[in-house]
Amino acid sequence: MEDITAIFNSFLSQYDSVDIAESEFKKSMHEDNDLRCLYRDWCKDVGSTEKNGFFDYCDEYLDSQNDVWNTLNDYDND
Numbered sequence: 001m002e003d004i005t006a007i008f009n010s011f012l013s014q015y016d017s018v019d020i021a022e023s024e025f026k027k028s029m030h031e032d033n034d035l036r037c038l039y040r041d042w043c044k045d046v047g048s049t050e051k052n053g054f055f056d057y058c059d060e061y062l063d064s065q066n067d068v069w070n071t072l073n074d075y076d077n078d
Contacts, residue, residue, distance in 0.1 A: 004042040007035070008057050018058045025054050 008025070015021040029036045043053040 004038050005057065007038075008054060009061070012058060012061070018055065018062075021058070022054045 011021040011025045011028075012018070015024060029039055039053065040050060043050050046053070046056075048056045
């Protein structure tokens with residue numbers, strides 16, 4: 001099975017909002033036991049709760065994306 005973060009990114013790229021992506025991810029989890037187990041294991045590994053794991057990932061991921069743009073903007077200003 002895929003890396004769970006690749007699955008998270010797939011949902012993020014499909015939907016325009018984190019809330020919708022999270023909702024669709026959780027819906028998929030209820031339909032796919034393997035995905036649910038993979039998610040539970042990931043939550044344990046990173047120390048997140050199952051309730052907030054997807055959102056926590058999204059928050060970090062989007063911050064890292066913003067950091068990339070900020071770095072590029074800093075370079076342009078030099």
